[in-house]
Amino acid sequence: xxxxxxxxxxxxxxxxxxxxxxxxxxxxxxxxxxxELHDELTIEQRKEGIELSVQGAVPAGRDNLAxxxxxxxxxYTRCSKGCFIYLVxxxxxxxxxxxGSTDAAAVLLGLNKLWDLGLTKQELLQLAExxxxxxxxxxxxxxxxxxGKGEELTPLPGAPEMGVVLVKPHFGVSTAEVYxxxxxxxxxxxxxxxxxxxxxxxxxxxxxxKNLANDLEYVTLQMHPQLQEIKExxxxxxxxxxxxxxxGPTIFGLTDSEEQAREIAGRLKIPGARVIATATLS
Ligand code: ATP
Numbered sequence: 001x002x003x004x005x006x007x008x009x010x011x012x013x014x015x016x017x018x019x020x021x022x023x024x025x026x027x028x029x030x031x032x033x034x035x036e037l038h039d040e041l042t043i044e045q046r047k048e049g050i051e052l053s054v055q056g057a058v059p060a061g062r063d064n065l066a067x068x069x070x071x072x073x074x075x076y077t078r079c080s081k082g083c084f085i086y087l088v089x090x091x092x093x094x095x096x097x098x099x100g101s102t103d104a105a106a107v108l109l110g111l112n113k114l115w116d117l118g119l120t121k122q123e124l125l126q127l128a129e130x131x132x133x134x135x136x137x138x139x140x141x142x143x144x145x146x147x148g149k150g151e152e153l154t155p156l157p158g159a160p161e162m163g164v165v166l167v168k169p170h171f172g173v174s175t176a177e178v179y180x181x182x183x184x185x186x187x188x189x190x191x192x193x194x195x196x197x198x199x200x201x202x203x204x205x206x207x208x209x210k211n212l213a214n215d216l217e218y219v220t221l222q223m224h225p226q227l228q229e230i231k232e233x234x235x236x237x238x239x240x241x242x243x244x245x246x247x248g249p250t251i252f253g254l255t256d257s258e259e260q261a262r263e264i265a266g267r268l269k270i271p272g273a274r275v276i277a278t279a280t281l282s
Contacts, residue, residue, distance in 0.1 A: 001045050003114050006038040007106035008141055008281055009097040010134070011164065011245040011252050014191035015214040017182055025133065025149045026179055031196050032134075033159055034141035036258075037166070037278040039091050039103055041066070043110045046082035050074065056089025058100070065100035065131060069107035072127050073117070081115050092274055094172025096246030098134040105138035125151070134246075142282060143200060145193065158282035160203040163261030165239060165253040167230050170272035173220055178247035181219040191215065209241025209254050220248035227251060230270060237264045 010032045018027040050070045054060045061067060066087055073079075085107065091099040108127055112119045119127075128135035133150035145154045191213035199207025221227050227244065230251045235242045238260070239253025255261045258279040265277040 001114060003043045003110050005041045005043065005106045005110050007041055007091075007102040007138070009035045009037040009091045009099065009102060009278075010137065010141070011035060011097065012214060013159070013208060013212060013243075014193055014196045015216060015246065016191040016193060017215040019184070021149075026182070027148065028133075028146065028150055029191075029193055030146050030150065031143070031156065031193065031200075032137050032146055033143050034281040035097075035164055035278050036281050037091060037097075037276060039099065039106075040088040041103065041106050041110065042086040043107070043114055044084045045114055046084050048080065048082040050083055050085070052085045052087065054087045054089065056087070056093070058089055058093055064103075066103040066107045069104035069127075069131055069135075070111060072130060073108055073111050073119075076123075076127060077115070077117050077119070079115050079117060083111060083114065092166075092168035092250065092276075094174070095168045095250040096173070096244065096248045097166070097250055098138055098246070101132050101134035102138040104128070104131045104135050109139065145197070156197060157200050157203075159200055159208060159280050160205055161257075161282070162205055162208070162280045163255035163258040164278050164280060165234060165237075165255065165261045165264050165268070166250055166274075166276040166278065167234060167252075167268065167270060168250045168274045168276070169224070169226065169230065169270070171224065171249065173223065173247060173249050175247040178216055178219050178223075181223065182216060205240060205254065205256060212241045212243040212254070214244055216247050217244040220244060224249060230273070233268060233270060234264070237267050239264060
C-alpha cells in the first residue's frame, strides 16, 4: 500500500512574542496561514524499520524531522510495521515557512492511516507538540491562531483567496538564533491580533495587508539589512502588504490573486534569491 501526501508551507500574518518561558521557549501569539506551496511525500508500508529518501538539500537520516515523526509515532503505538518515505522538497529550507514541521505533520497523519493506528486528534496533537512548535498547526493547517509555544490552536475564519509572492534570499537563518536576538523590545509596529482577526472575519485583503506585523522582523532585519531592500522591492512591485514570515528570512507579499502574484514574481529581479508565486489555502 502507498500513500501520497502534500505537506503545505505556512506564513505568519501576525507574530507577537509575549515573553520568555522557563522551559526556554518563547510565549507566542501568532496567526498562521497555510499556502498552496507544498512538499510531496510518498509513504509505503514495509515489513519493518524506517527508511527515508530525500530529493532536496536536507538530511535523509535521523536528523530529518520527517524521520523523527515516524520514530515518535512508532514508539508511541509500539507498532511493529515499517515504512519507506520518499520526500520531495519544494519548500525553501530554513526559511520561516515551517518546511520541516509540515513534513513531520504529514508523516504523523500518513502513518496513522497507513498503519491503521486509529490515533485521535488529541493524541496526534501531543505527538506533534513533541516534534516542534509549528508541527501542531501543520497537522490541519488553514488559518489559525496559535498561542503558547504554538500548540494552543484556535481555528479562525479562512483568509480570502489571496496571491502570495515569496522571496527567499540565498541565506537561511537559525530560528534559535533569531529568538536569542529578541530583546523584549520591539522597534516595529506591534502586532494587533484582534484587528487581524476582524479583517479575516470581514474577508478584507486590505485589512489583512494593513495589519501584517511580526515582532521578530527587526531582529532578522538587523542581522541581514538586505532584507529591508527586498521588502521595498516587493512592495514597489505591487504587493498589497509585505512582511517577513516566522523567524525569516523569507519575505512575503500579499496580492489580490495568484495571477498578480505571478506577475510580480516575474518582475522581481533579486540576485541569488528564490522567488515563488503561490496562494493561500483554506
Ligand atoms: P519554522 O518556520 O518551523 O521555524 P523553517 O522553515 O525556518 O521552520 P526548516 O525548513 O524546517 O526551517 O529547516 C530548519 C532546519 O531543519 C534546517 O537546518 C534543516 O536542515 C532541518 N530539517 C530537518 N528536517 C527537515 C525537513 N524535512 N525539511 C526541511 N528542513 C529540515
